[in-house]
Amino acid sequence: MQREVRPMEEKAWAAIVGCDPTYDGKFFYGVVTTGIFCRPSCKSKTPKKEHVRLFHSADEAVAAGFRPCKRCRPDRQARxxxxxxxxxxxxxxxxxxxxxxxxxxxxxxxxxxxxxxxxxxxxxxxxxxxxxxxxxxxxxxxxxxxxxxxxxxxxxxxxxxxxxxxxxxxxxxxxxxxxxxxxxxxxxxxxxxxxxxxxx
Ligand SMILES: [Zn+2]
CATH class of the missing domain: 1.10.10.60 (Homeodomain-like)
Incomplete structure (x- = not known):
């Protein structure tokens, strides 16, 4: 079952581009070209929009085959x-x-x-x-x-x-x-x- 965060995609994209920490924990994004997933606030290079997949949780991203980013550590518990x-x-x-x-x-x-x-x-x-x-x-x-x-x-x-x-x-x-x-x-x-x- 695909569980992407459809309804908030535009907001989510804005959060990714702006590295907005207020969205941390609300969703995670994976980049299909690297196989890595991040928190919205991650300061890593902004990926191409068409390469981004959104997830509700780190577990979902992992289940979809993405590895956690070493920089923003999306696999660690957010506050x-x-x-x-x-x-x-x-x-x-x-x-x-x-x-x-x-x-x-x-x-x-x-x-x-x-x-x-x-x-x-x-x-x-x-x-x-x-x-x-x-x-x-x-x-x-x-x-x-x-x-x-x-x-x-x-x-x-x-x-x-x-x-x-x-x-x-x-x-x-x-x-x-x-x-x-x-x-x-x-x-x-x-x-x-x-x-x-x-x-x-
Ligand atoms: Zn990251």
Missing amino acids: PEEEWIGEAIRFIDAHYTEPLPLRRLAALLHMSPCHLQRTFKRFAGCTPAEYIRKLRLDAAAKLLRTTNRPISDIAGRVGFASAASFSTVFQKQYGMPPSEYRKRHARLSDHTLPHSTPGG
């Missing part, structure tokens, strides 16, 4: 995407108080912003921006509950560009402005009410 995303999450957890635009994260992880966005969402269930916003809001809510710091100070401390943008995002998430949240929490903590998390 699974979960690992990349785990790395992204660890980085965000440690740096969420800093400005973290998608392109900066992507550059740090050697991914294209679009690929990072898509892959992150697939594994984490939300986009990097949504994940960062949640961390910032959680940290801000905690500071509102446990400190008397001015709201503008809290906004900057957890990574919001301004107190105004913090208030807008906070209001959207918690249904009330930060000042109200602080007041209500103070009132609640006077009683020993069970802890509840509105909206999960």
